[in-house]
Amino acid sequence: MKSVALHSLGCKVNRYETDVMGQKLQENGYKIVAFDEIADIYIINTCSVTAIADHKSRQMLHKAKRRNPESIVVACGCYVETDKDGVKLDDSVDLIVGNNKKADIVEILSEYFKEQEEEAEDTDKLLGGISVTEINDPAQQYERMELKSMPGHTRAYIKIQDGCNQFCSYCIIPYARGRIRSREESDIVEEVQKLAKDGCKEIVLTGIHISSYGVDKGESALLPLLQKLNAIDGIERIRLSSLEPRIITAEMAEGMAALPKVCPHFHLSLQSGSNDTLKRMNRHYSAEEYSESVRLLRKAYELPAITTDIIVGFPGETEATFEESRQFAEDINFYEMHVFKYSPRKGTVAAKMEDQLTDREKTARSNVLLTMTKEQSRKYRESFLGKTEKVLWEDIEEIDGRKYMIGLTTRYIRVAVKEDDAKALNIVSGSITEHTLNSFLRDDTLLI
Secondary structure (H helix, E strand, O other): OOEEEEEEOOOHHHHHHHHHHHHHHHHOOOEEEOOOOOOOEEEEEEOOOOHHHHHHHHHHHHHHHHHOOOOEEEEEEHHHHHOHHHHHOOOOOOEEEOHHHHHHHHHHHHHHHHHHHHHHHHHOOOOOOOEEOOOOOOOOOOOOOOOOOOOOOOEEEEEEEEOOOOOOOOOOHHHHHOOOEEOOHHHHHHHHHHHHHOOOOEEEEEEOOHHHOOHHHOOOOHHHHHHHHHOOOOOOEEEEOOEOHHHOOHHHHHHHHOOOOEOOEEEEOOEOOOHHHHHHHOOOOOHHHHHHHHHHHHHHOOOOEEEEEEEEOOOOOOHHHHHHHHHHHHHHOOOEEEEEEOOOOOOOOHHHOOOOOOHHHHHHHHHHHHHHHHHHHHHHHHOOOOOEEEEEEEEEEEEOOEEEEEEEOOOOOEEEEEHHHHHHOOOOOOOEEEEEOOEEEEOOEEEO
16 A cells, blocks of 8 residues: 655645545555655645745655655646646656646556556666656646545535636736636536535635636536535535626626525635736726626625735836725725735746836835735624624634634634633534624634
8 A cells, every 4th residue: 555645735726636636546545644744655736826836836846755755756736737847857756747637646656656667677676757647738628526525524625617718917827727617517516415415514616717617618607506506405605716806797796695505705806906907917807897896795795705816016016006906905995805926927928027026115015905904804803793603613723822613604704712612512513503703812813
């Protein structure tokens, strides 16, 4: 029995794919161990969304080989697609698996070991060299993967599509993942039904660009999919990962609000509140359209949690356009903003643009938004004090020397209760219970 350690970098899609690979390997006789243990095989599902992500991917590949020089190190994921030559030259890597071949990990490993054995018979020793599977096939179809169970977990990520057609000027991912490909609705429903029977309470729909679900087959099919999933017994929450603002029409907002299991928590990608910057980013909406999407959600839901991503220091961003973006973010009043300093990504249009900003300028602007989002987040959480909310309890965590049961509301607000109090209230991991939120334990956590 060979031992395998898996590690996922980057997005929720990678996490889902890593979970499926681990499940397939375990079903076929491999022993899954923690990544910090000595293993026969290390599989790193890499990320390439930024140059920093590339660097982290290389670090993890090298770390795995240092941990066990005799191990087989497998590189898969987006970094494999965006720096093919670099990965092939990396002496820490033994096997490369393309983005659309992860479902075949068991067969790929079997073939790899078979080839190594044949070479060993000829030479009395295992030969070096990297084995490479097919990478970034332009004619690729949706890669069928299925998560059969999530033992010990009450939340599961569900991948519903892959690829992106947007080609934002700063983003390499369409080149790493290919064009949009939607998963069959029946496959998604069947997977969720199985997970519900296994005790899963919440599903998070994820993909590279889930707003485009169904578009490759004629038209958007996200709302009909949500309606089907809402009807599945056992599933109590449906959460959406990042959405594009243009998908939020009046029909979409009202349609989602009519489904009681859809969480009032929406991550609407913004990137900038300046139309000038949005245009140079090749984002396909204006600040005004974004604001209208938020208005529709707030009309359909009571206090929906609106979160977003913002890039500061994009090439050509002036003090004036940054101030536009800052003011826009203040006016929208997000629950949370994830703030990123722009970093040039080799192979993208933005990397060749003039008027690149200094790191000092980017840091100063980032700090302005980070200060703002901390205050906005606290005020949003504060608005729920004294209100009764449903909490999905998940983990035990130590805070300031005491143990607390930790859970999340439908709006993704972290809630804590002392472990002793949890026992008295019959709160157990995986349960959903209603409680009045009384006070702050710390900035990001409310206490019952």
